Amino acid sequence: MPKIKLEHVVMRFGTVTAARDINVTINSGEYVTILGPSGCGKTTLIKMISGILHPTEGRVLIDGADVTDVPIEDRDVGYVFQNIALFPHMDLKDNVGYGPRVRDMSREETDAVAEEYLSLVRMLDRSGYLPSELSGGEQQKVAIARALASGSKVIMLDEPLSALDARVRVELRYDIRRLVKKLGITVLHVTHDQEEAMSVSDRIILMRKGTIHETGTPLEIYRDPKSIFAAYFIGETNLIECTVVKRTKKGNTQVVLRDGSVTRVAGIRFEVGDPVVLSVRPEHVYTANDGIRAVVRDVVFMGTYWRVRTEADSQDLIDYNISADTDTPSKGDVVYLVFNKKAARLFARPIQGLQEEIVLE
Amino acid sequence: MPVIRMTDVCKRFGDAVAADRLNLEVEDGEYLCILGPTGAGKTTAMRMICGLTLPDSGTISFDGEDVTELETAKRGATMLSQQYSLFPHMSVMDNIMFGPMIKEWDPEDSKKIAANLLHMVHLESRSKERPTHLSGGQQQRVALARAMASGSRILLLDEPLRALDARLRLELRKDLKSMVKSMGLTAVHVTHDQDEALEMADRIAVIRNGRILQVGTPREVFDTPATPFVANFVGRSNVITGKVSSREGDTISVDCGPVTVTAMDPVHGIGDDVVVAVKIGNTRISKKEEGFFSGRIERILYEGVSITVEIAVEGLGLISSKLPNRKFDDYSEGDEVSVRWMPSAASVFDIPECGLEEELRVE
Structure with a gap:
């Protein structure tokens, strides 16, 4: 049975529509991230599920029961905020034991539960500390322990890592996933960070302008995005405007760039003459003896690889990656680029223009 | 100036x-x-x-x-x-x-x-x-x-x-x-x-x-990080400790509990206690070739341009390997793989005075 279901949910704030006709199902034990740019309605969505907001229209179901009109305290949904909200005057054990205690558990039971969850986030040795004695990442671990200790099988994580240092964020995201998977908790995790979404999710819901733009596993969305926006927002990609000139017998589509150079993409979804946008990720662009002529503008060390930034004769900016242990070209060098035609994708060119299609706000 | x-x-x-x-x-x-x-x-x-x-x-x-x-x-x-x-x-x-x-x-x-x-x-x-x-x-x-x-x-x-x-x-x-x-x-x-x-x-x-x-x-x-902290802060590293057991030219062998690894290091002598750090992106895995040690794949994360494979290794704990995404189909959770790296990709340090855990703290 699906754990959470939203049916035709709409949320309006005055004249602003933060959610338009949202239909989504979350399975029990699933780790789902809601990803999207600022103001896309992702936080509104989890606030409606937890009961902080009441939808203008539509229904919210948890375990098959309609909870649309059930108040927040009776929903049994844990919620972790971006800005760590621990009680500053209580030690960690009392913070984590807060939920059980207000449910009239005995002091002994409360302590046992608090200790259990503190040990799950590996903070048991500090149970007597005050929140102010911890680092930001540690405080957020305690906040998660507190949300889980009330026994909720569903937890909403509202940008739980955004306020933390980049390196801490990386460690903690793996820790969170390990923990909730071990406990079989259903998670909805809101983030604007695509890398974070990719590495923790079973499934990503990409939102934009109050609607669900696309959903899929990280692999599906990265390898086979259904839209230009998804290709651009999740991972990095080169977007090149071109026109279809030929459908080959081998099942490829031949396209021409603005300067007349041609390249091929596997599959034949478009007609000759169609205006399209070619999307190819930097790791699928290679140099060869012949291909799209481009001039190297910059070479940037990215750790495990070099990112080469080029400008093609068509004026398209095309990036590609090369392994960190290979020789790099120099600025000003001419290179010839070819694409992995099976990894490249074609999309219909948007009427409003490419820039408008990928605008982030 | x-x-x-x-x-x-x-x-x-x-x-x-x-x-x-x-x-x-x-x-x-x-x-x-x-x-x-x-x-x-x-x-x-x-x-x-x-x-x-x-x-x-x-x-x-x-x-x-x-x-x-x-x-x-x-x-x-x-x-x-x-x-x-x-x-x-x-x-x-x-x-x-x-x-x-x-x-x-x-x-x-x-x-x-x-x-x-x-x-x-x-x-x-x-x-x-x-x-x-x-x-x-x-x-x-x-x-x-x-x-x-x-x-x-x-x-x-x-x-x-x-x-x-x-x-x-x-x-x-x-x-x-x-x-x-x-x-x-x-x-x-x-x-x-x-x-x-x-x-x-x-x-x-x-x-x-x-x-x-x-x-x-x-x-x-x-x-070429200057300290174990830098090694692990600027790009994640696998960090293990051990004792130098032999030297051949600039390459040393380090015994780390049940396993022995090699690293390029002209400084440390046989018997020295050392920390070995290798970027997870330079940590290679294989199903065929011999490595320094082997382990079981516990988790594979698809992260876009790269994948991160976590390998449970007896005596060492979790070792991570970051690979290009095209390798995603080559491995599954539960697979036995061997782990190795180029000796030149490893950095060797003295054991930090404050202890390794404190040295590696990121906040």
């Missing part, structure tokens, strides 16, 4: 040491990133360069001239702080044009520069609006554009991209650097984000507990 030079700069706040004999030179036209965890002393270093905080001892000079005691306004450096203060009654455009106006630049040139800057921060369409109508991230971008147009040759940027969405941050990384370069400015950029520093910096200064641990190009800091 370096544009900015800090010599033996110290600063304490009560018991806390924010700067412990900082020595740093920034060259003309350089883009330098100061990278470190929260509380490392990054912002203090920046405020001392700018003149907002007075060092307890040591000197700061600009173009060879001692400015340690000189007031901020006379230093010719502009600082963009984490709390950006825009003029609320002026439009976005007028905010950006404020510097050029009071410096009486040619109005045509100023307009051109302002237009370019607005384009860089993706706010062309908002130029007539008041800052209060913008989101926090948008305000930060206006502040960034205003700082760049201030006319100062030296730009001090304190976490300039922190408040922005991840995707926009990626865009602004390349735009900000190329704009700084094209305007011929010298920039010092404070950040806690390793990827940002790697991608943007000409040189990185890694700072922790008020001390500079290493200064070098991104490649130097990544490939």
